[in-house]
Amino acid sequence: MERTRRLIADTAIALFSEQGFDATTIDQIAAVAEVGPRTVYRYYPTKEALVVHFAADTLHTALEELRGLPEETPLPQALYQVLDSVRRTIEGDSERRIVAFRIVYRTLSLHAELRAVTWLWRESLAAEIHRRTGGRTTEMAAALAAANIAAVMELSILEWARSGEPAAMTLAVGRAVELLRTGDVPMPTPPM
Structure with a gap:
């Protein structure tokens, strides 16, 4: 559970750094972290x-x-x-x-x-x-x-x-x- 949470956060930070915050979507974060968008929202209700x-x-x-x-x-x-x-x-x-x-x-x-x-x-x-x-x-x-x-x-x-x-x-x-x-x-x- 904590491992998934950290993986999502690490993935998001890397994508935000590369693409910018506004240009990065939850779907992109989920895809790179290899989880579903609902999993991202379970841990983080907003971007x-x-x-x-x-x-x-x-x-x-x-x-x-x-x-x-x-x-x-x-x-x-x-x-x-x-x-x-x-x-x-x-x-x-x-x-x-x-x-x-x-x-x-x-x-x-x-x-x-x-x-x-x-x-x-x-x-x-x-x-x-x-x-x-x-x-x-x-x-x-x-x-x-x-x-x-x-x-x-x-x-x-x-x-x-x-x-x-x-x-x-x-x-x-x-x-x-x-x-x-x-x-x-x-x-x-x-x-x-």
């Missing part, structure tokens, strides 16, 4: 899902790793582990993920799909942050922490994709976390 699943799987893995950490893990360390999980997943599969990223970058219809996946993940991350603090962190503070993690992740992935260097993501995460830690990120201030 967009074939690309977006790379991000969704990465985010899901990071959240599950956070949930698996011991409760006594300090929250800042636990949140860093979320970023590190994303980095490890991307570095461990960088060839397919760079193709997926470039397809998303060039295809407007995928932007909305990816934003929806990221939004839902951020909400789940905020809920886990709130839970791990035993409710001592307000829901808004937890949501802001999750938004920061998502922003660091997105900017670091963009840096990695632009450079093509696997180490670029690690460096970008480090720079972004340091900017947030030191307060060097400008914050809005209401007028007096």
Whole structure:
């Protein structure tokens, strides 16, 4: 089952890379993967899902790793582990993920799909942050922490994709976390 799912995703990414996202059909993907179109749809309900699943799987893995950490893990360390999980997943599969990223970058219809996946993940991350603090962190503070993690992740992935260097993501995460830690990120201030 997982083998078929991966075969379909690998086939789709290869065809998208060769022919372009819009020019590739589900029937072509099915034919090259040697499965029926219904099998493709069973695993991926839309063509967009074939690309977006790379991000969704990465985010899901990071959240599950956070949930698996011991409760006594300090929250800042636990949140860093979320970023590190994303980095490890991307570095461990960088060839397919760079193709997926470039397809998303060039295809407007995928932007909305990816934003929806990221939004839902951020909400789940905020809920886990709130839970791990035993409710001592307000829901808004937890949501802001999750938004920061998502922003660091997105900017670091963009840096990695632009450079093509696997180490670029690690460096970008480090720079972004340091900017947030030191307060060097400008914050809005209401007028007096």
